[in-house]
Amino acid sequence: MIELEHVVRSTGGRRVVDDVSFSVPAGAFCALVGSSGAGKSTTLKLINRLVPLTGGAIRIGSTDVASLPPEALRRRIGYVIQSIGLFPHWTVAQNIATVPRLLGWSEAKIGARVAELLALIGLEPSYAARFPRELSGGQQQRIGVARALAADPELLLMDEPFGALDPLTRTALAKELALIHRRTKKTIVFVTHDIDMALELADVIAIMHEGRLVQFGAPLDILERPASDFVRAFTGGASLGLKLLGVRRVADRIRVEPTSAGEPVEPSASLAEALSEMVVRQTDRLPVKGENGAPGGSVRLSDLVR
């Protein structure tokens, strides 16, 4: 749905984004990762033209981003930034309603949408009349996400949205984002320097280093077949095995056999979660829940290391 073709951005003679090409399918969650200065934020901003393109082309759907006036383009894209940037002089409801109002929605439609989004991000309707400064950082960023989704954009761009929050809130919001993604099926491009978050959330990961794209693929691909030493080191080096456990699912290792006693685990759970359960229950075998009425099976410790 988003295509970047030989995208180049240079400033002051230096190529900040150097011949980057990749394609994000519709409805996918794409994480753009790399260390500081890799060019990932810049690449994101090239998509909504906050930064002008030096070379190459970017297409959303079949539309070249350069063919639309920038404001019109941005109103079709949700944008969430690390510093949140809620308008302090407007209520939560007014903040969320920003783009719908720009697009001329009726007051009734806007009101309904605000209520819908507050429910989506898990906040009480009473929050609508509050001001941003009354809210915690986590709540503010939730509003930031709601604001980005307000006009029902086809695409959501997120630039290290949880970077300014404490670790606990960060984890909670990441989980919520995953849920929102599943429910709304939006295409999301998510910039982060945290490879673990990317592995957790993304359907497809683009790894950048010094302006170039070094690998693009599903989390499992990246972990199992790193394209270079840099990718191998970046994705975790010594703890690679633990990350693999985090990405692989129980459903991939399920054995069809009579289940043992105990609380069954979900087939969608990660092998890491299964391992953790095994340690806690002091067993080397866990029952797995059946899906859609089908009988379940089990997963064994020895299967984890296959």
Added chain:
Amino acid sequence: MRAPRNAVLLALALVALLALLGSGFITHAPNRLVSGTPFTLWNAPGGWRAGLILTLAVALAAGAFLTPARHHSATIVATASLLLLLLLDTAGVAARDFAAHAPPAARAGLGAAFWVASLSTALAIIDALQRARANPALRFAVALALAAAILALAADGRLDGLSLAREYDVRRSAFAAELLRHCALVAGSVFPALVIGVPLGIFAARKPRSRGGLFAVLNVIETVPSVALFGLLIAPLAALGLSGVGPAPAIVALTLYALLPVARNTEAGILAADTAAVEAARGMGMTTGQIFRRVELPLGLPVFVAGLRIVVVQTIGLAAVAALIGAGGLGTFIFQGIGQYAIDLVLLGAVPTIALALAADFALAMMTPRMGQEP
């Protein structure tokens, strides 16, 4: 053609050139009461100077195309300073030339071209200093050098032909007396204001509940127009047996006006001392006095001195108004000039007042201790 790097400088230089080419540089009047006929730069006597002035102005315009660099800024400052001094010198020479061929009552004044060009040049200097990120000491040095050069020109007699100089000439001793009186008024108000205001500020900082009432009262005083306050003090002072006119009511009023900024900046200075730093100091076992000397004072001093700067400048300005109630000072010339329709007398009072305010501002800016420096 490459785009100008410094649009400001280009604009200023063009404005100066337009003014010099289009309007009167010097005016000549038969006496001090009538406005003079203007003469453009090349019609006024001055010879080769006119050409040099125009060349320098064009050079400044060209300077707008230089890449921003410290040494380029220095060149611009030097060129502009030279231009400024040359403008002044040329005006002096032209005036002297007029005086040589005219009756003694005739007056040569400064025309619009002179003022616009001088203002533009001065702004160009300020702009160049800012772009070079000159520290206050450097700016002070440049200002001082320019002031010294101008005074040298005056001392040398080169500006004697100008009507302003003539007015000063006639009133030399009076000018010195009023200047001294003006400074006395300022000093005589700022010191009592400090004596009263600093404790008030400390009180407000230590007892936040009192600050509302205190600052409300001081704010009311501050809002009242100066002339009104002078007038309102006459009756109470008369009841106390003091004269309602003269320096006494002026000093009382000026002190009152200075109280609010002093108190407010003292309070701000004390609050500026980071409470965490104070807490740490207390935890280390420092006494209140030691905390004040070693933590609060060094941290709060910059804020306080910045406030002092505002107080002094404000008082210099208000002291000029005090001339209306007979307190003397440079304002005397301003109001005498207004009454006599004598423009140069007005300038004789206004220009030194402005210069005094600028000098005080500069000097105090220099003395503002930067945070992190040892007392």
Added chain:
Amino acid sequence: MALAAAALAFALVTLFMPALGPLFARAWPDVTPPIYGFASFPELLLSHAEIVALASAAATAAALALGICATRPWGRDFRPLLGAVATIGQTFPPVAVLAIAVPVLGYGDVPTFVALGLYGFLPIVANVIAGLEGVPSSVREAAEGMGLSSWQILRDVELPLAAPVILAGVRTSVVIAIGTATIGSTVGAVTLGTPIIDGLVGDKLPYVIEGAVVVALFAIVADMVFERLDRYLRRHTGERGG
């Protein structure tokens, strides 16, 4: 409320000054008439307020225009100089600016208006720049990313957020203007300073006091009104309990 009390006192004194005639006559029996007679106090107030209002309006408009330009990407080159001019210009004593306006513009209301406008421009432009630059960059970035045009960002985000600071500048400017207009009577403007100056010159103390009381109350009430406006604005930019 303080504002109501002050406003009431102000209105009463201005409108019913002649009623205080006997008071002044008793205290200063040799001054006749006891109440300043060249013009009525409401007339003086109106003239004074007119000059101040016009000059402040012009100054605010100019300051907004230049301040906005100086904070735009294309006008940024002029920002340092404008800031420096505002700072240095405020060092000039207002009376000196008034005095200099006379040779250029003559006597009367015009030089007073110009001097007031020029001098009043400075604190406002300083505050327009400070207010606009005080808008958090995260807010501006979010607004741009959402697709608001530059004009919409200025109108809906930057100006409302900068409003309290800008208003503080206007407040300073107006209070100073009221004071300087009082002195403007020395150059022939008809203001509340006229009775004061005439009284000082002619040694008629009652006139001085009458003029002083009215103009002092005028300034105080004006300042209090601005204070109210400031509190109202801050509430609506979400700075205090909303």
